[in-house]
Amino acid sequence: MTAILSATGITAKHGRNTVLHNVDLSLKAGEIVTIVGPNGSGKSTLLRVLIGALRPTQGKVTRKDGLRIGYVPQKLHIDPTMPMTVRRFLDLPKPVSDDAAAHALSTSGARDVHSQQMASLSGGQFQRVLLARAILGRPDVLMLDEATQGLDQPGSARFYQQIDAVRRELNCAVLMVSHELHVVMSASDRVICLNGHVCCEGTPDVVSAAPAYRELFGTGTGGALALYRHEHDHHHHHEAAD
Amino acid sequence: MLDDFMFRATLAAIGTAISAGGLGCFVVWRRMAYFGDATAHAAILGVALALLFGTSIFLGVGFIAFLMAVLIFSLSGKGQSVDTILGVLAHGALALGLVAVTLIPNQRINLDAYLFGDVLTVTRGDLGIIWIGAVIVALVLWRHWTALLTSTLSPDLAYAAGMNPRREQLVLTLLLAAVVAVAIKVVGALLITAMLIIPAAAARNFARTPEQMAILASGIAALAAFGGVRLSLLMDTPVGPTIICVATAIFAVGAVSGLVRRAA
Numbered sequence: 001m002t003a004i005l006s007a008t009g010i011t012a013k014h015g016r017n018t019v020l021h022n023v024d025l026s027l028k029a030g031e032i033v034t035i036v037g038p039n040g041s042g043k044s045t046l047l048r049v050l051i052g053a054l055r056p057t058q059g060k061v062t063r064k065d066g067l068r069i070g071y072v073p074q075k076l077h078i079d080p081t082m083p084m085t086v087r088r089f090l091d092l093p094k095p096v097s098d099d100a101a102a103h104a105l106s107t108s109g110a111r112d113v114h115s116q117q118m119a120s121l122s123g124g125q126f127q128r129v130l131l132a133r134a135i136l137g138r139p140d141v142l143m144l145d146e147a148t149q150g151l152d153q154p155g156s157a158r159f160y161q162q163i164d165a166v167r168r169e170l171n172c173a174v175l176m177v178s179h180e181l182h183v184v185m186s187a188s189d190r191v192i193c194l195n196g197h198v199c200c201e202g203t204p205d206v207v208s209a210a211p212a213y214r215e216l217f218g219t220g221t222g223g224a225l226a227l228y229r230h231e232h233d234h235h236h237h238h239e240a241a242d
Numbered sequence: 243m244l245d246d247f248m249f250r251a252t253l254a255a256i257g258t259a260i261s262a263g264g265l266g267c268f269v270v271w272r273r274m275a276y277f278g279d280a281t282a283h284a285a286i287l288g289v290a291l292a293l294l295f296g297t298s299i300f301l302g303v304g305f306i307a308f309l310m311a312v313l314i315f316s317l318s319g320k321g322q323s324v325d326t327i328l329g330v331l332a333h334g335a336l337a338l339g340l341v342a343v344t345l346i347p348n349q350r351i352n353l354d355a356y357l358f359g360d361v362l363t364v365t366r367g368d369l370g371i372i373w374i375g376a377v378i379v380a381l382v383l384w385r386h387w388t389a390l391l392t393s394t395l396s397p398d399l400a401y402a403a404g405m406n407p408r409r410e411q412l413v414l415t416l417l418l419a420a421v422v423a424v425a426i427k428v429v430g431a432l433l434i435t436a437m438l439i440i441p442a443a444a445a446r447n448f449a450r451t452p453e454q455m456a457i458l459a460s461g462i463a464a465l466a467a468f469g470g471v472r473l474s475l476l477m478d479t480p481v482g483p484t485i486i487c488v489a490t491a492i493f494a495v496g497a498v499s500g501l502v503r504r505a506a
Contacts, residue, residue, distance in 0.1 A: 048398060048401075051398065051401050051402040052401045052402070052404075053397065053398045053401035053402070069402045069403075070402075071398065071399060071402030071403075073396055073398055073399060076395065076396050076399070078395060079270075079271050079272075079273070081270045081271055081442075081443070081446055082271045082394075082395075082452060082455075083446065083449045083450050083451055083452065083454065083455055084451065084452060085450055085451055088451045088452070088453075092388065092391060092392050092395070092399070092403075093388055093389070093392050093399075093400070093403040093405065094388075117450070137403075143402070
């Protein structure tokens with residue numbers, strides 16, 4: 001299968017600092033790829049390069065013709081002076097039908113909020129509405145930048161389950177950035193470990209065993225790995241039951 | 243009817259108000275008040291230029307406001323906070339304009355007319371320019387509405403949707419320059435920002451969506467313009483400041499009723 005999105009030799013700056021060095025990445029249709037890395041490793045910068053918000057100083061991003069991106073930002077600050085209902089927010093950037101809006105909200109696990117003001121939503125509801133908006137454009141790829149920041153652990157686990165459900169319905173690729181290793185890795189086809197450059201890359205098994213990964217995440221890796229294995233088993237079980 | 247100076251003044255004020263109301267929402271949402279000040283204050287420099295070369299005031303003001311807007315736009319792309327620089331530009335431009343106006347030989351002008359507006363002297367030609375400007379601003383705003391709104395919420399969301407938020411910011415900047423040129427005769431350089439911000443702030447209390455807020459802001463601005471012109475005639479007060487007073491009163495009523503509603 002050919003890549004729907006690929007980046008080759010990306011070097012990019014955040015302010016004056018070069019935070020990405022010669023990064024290669026490619027994404028196939030329907031694939032779930034997770035980018036993990038410590039703070040300041042350039043994860044968000046890489047995502048911003050991929051959506052076209054940041055021009056790399058070197059390298060090239062190639063997208064499949066007409067590639068539709070559904071982007072869920074790390075956080076979205078809506079100025080309190082701007083009134084915004086959930087329903088109106090879902091009409092950005094393109095107006096959608098009431099049916100489509102209701103369906104997207106229920107797929108994202110945020111029913112019954114459509115007439116509320118965005119400012120009145122809880123953290124979890126807000127992230128789900130962001131997810132609903134992102135999937136309304138029928139994206140080929142869903143990109144999530146630390147989408148569970150500010151959620152507690154059960155909350156973020158539920159959010160990732162929701163993403164899995166969304167992906168099954170839309171059959172889109174998912175590219176996630178996260179530092180929550182065990183939760184996100186369990187659902188990934190491929191993990192990219194980033195620290196300014198690609199340290200290692202492969203299936204969750206390969207990456208979590210890689211020396212470069214262990215070096216980056218240190219002693220916590222053992223525990224995370226155990227948890228990961230557990231959830232991975234569980235996940236397969238679940239799929240078999242389906 | 244256009245022969246009646248009061249009728250012309252009212253029409254000019256309402257035309258300005260409608261274009262300022264909608265655009266003012268973006269000024270509020272994006273926290274561009276200082277930006278508005280800088281562009282508006284530069285207008286006095288434009289007046290000096292127009293007097294010096296004997297051209298139309300609209301042309302001089304529009305030209306200088308345009309230059310200022312583009313200057314601020316390019317500064318804002320540097321990624322740093324430009325608050326201080328905006329403050330310097332806003333007040334520097336005002337001071338420079340005030341000095342420049344007095345330096346022009348053989349001119350004895352009434353500065354108040356440009357600082358606080360002089361809508362009662364609006365001619366038929368002025369009225370035409372004001373309304374053409376207002377309609378252009380409204381049309382551009384309407385066409386760019388979704389892109390402007392998305393870019394205002396989050397530039398990254400706009401990029402991901404294939405929009406160019408930098409271009410939208412430039413559009414907004416140019417519209418602001420156009421409103422400054424339109425409004426100089428009505429409320430004057432010092433109160434243009436007030437005309438942008440106060441109706442939008444008043445509308446916030448009653449709106450549930452951005453569109454409602456923009457339409458309400460235009461309506462409130464038009465009401466303030468109409469009421470301000472009438473009231474200034476009745477009380478023999480300067481028109482521009484009276485319009486702003488009415489707008490502020492509407493804001494106060496809205497804010498208080500909002501408080502009461504929430505407390506109830």
